[in-house]
């Protein structure tokens with residue numbers, strides 16, 4: 259009897275999946291939880307092609323658009339590698355226009371429990387493949403309250419502006435979940451209240467995604483080094499508090515550009531931050547390698563070649579020279595900047611910009 263029911267479940271998983279319609283999705287929803295935490299109303303799925311159907315428009319490489327254009331290059335194996343560990347705090351630094359924000363989008367959707375979105379991706383298959391997952395289905399696909407903080411959205415020219423901006427940002431995220439915070443308090447207090455109240459409200463640990471943590475520091479450093487060091491002090495307090503709240507946090511992922519160091523805040527104790535910036539196992543987590551580039555964008559490269567009366571090989575070597583020489587570890591193969599590649603292809607090969615160029619208008623995809 260026991261074996262029979264196992265068989266039935268396995269068949270259910272198998273056929274449900276191959277039909278593209280997944281019956282277990284209902285099984286692992288958390289009734290009480292989902293009442294509180296309504297996620298996307300539109301249960302679209304990431305139907306991956308193995309080539310891009312159309313180039314995304316300039317300035318819009320959101321997850322949703324990339325799904326529509328079948329232009330999402332599946333990096334979810336890297337996600338799986340991270341989320342199956344108990345490690346809480348992660349840091350990834352990459353240059354501008356390297357797809358960090360898209361990675362944060364993906365993590366957000368994953369942790370919000372949008373299983374359907376991932377039906378066609380590797381992370382979904384990994385969940386299914388893990389046999390125990392069937393029995394632990396309630397724990398199989400996670401669903402957490404997610405707090406996403408984009409530090410580059412804090413427009414500040416001075417330390418007080420930054421401090422206030424950060425408070426407002428935290429308050430906004432709290433409001434998203436119907437929580438009211440008194441921002442007359444300090445950043446530390448507000449942050450602590452936010453995480454604790456979210457944990458209480460949903461009965462689950464919180465996921466925190468911080469995009470461009472170093473952006474305000476960089477902006478203020480240009481005009482005022484003293485105030486920049488106050489910003490740094492606040493950032494360090496911020497991370498110290500996050501670290502102290504490890505019991506209420508499931509996963510905390512930070513992206514940035516510079517080498518502004520967070521490790522000071524994480525030096526002591528067990529819950530360190532793991533900086534995967536130069537970790538060979540994560541080298542390809544964002545950016546395109548050449549295989550991905552030619553597989554997904556081959557058609558567009560050919561198109562440019564025709565327009566410019568060159569061969570595809572010539573175009574590819576031009577692209578490699580301008581956008582494709584990033585290495586973050588000693589060994590990894592060179593990677594291409596996704597945003598610059600797409601800009602180049604969209605402009606039929608006209609836009610050659612060096613990555614260090616200061617053209618502000620093309621920073622949108624960072």
Ligand SMILES: *[C@@H]1O[C@H](CO)[C@@H](O)[C@H](O)[C@H]1NC(C)=O
Nearest residue numbers: 331332542547548549550591
């Ligand atoms: C390029 O990326 C693909 C996955 O998209 C991977 O399978 C392949 O191994 C990578 N190439 C190299 C040389 O690492």
Ligand SMILES: *[C@@H]1O[C@H](CO)[C@@H](O)[C@H](O)[C@H]1NC(C)=O
Nearest residue numbers: 566567568569572573575576
């Ligand atoms: C394209 O072809 C022209 C003429 O043959 C050549 O001068 C030019 O260098 C080629 N461009 C690239 C990117 O190789």
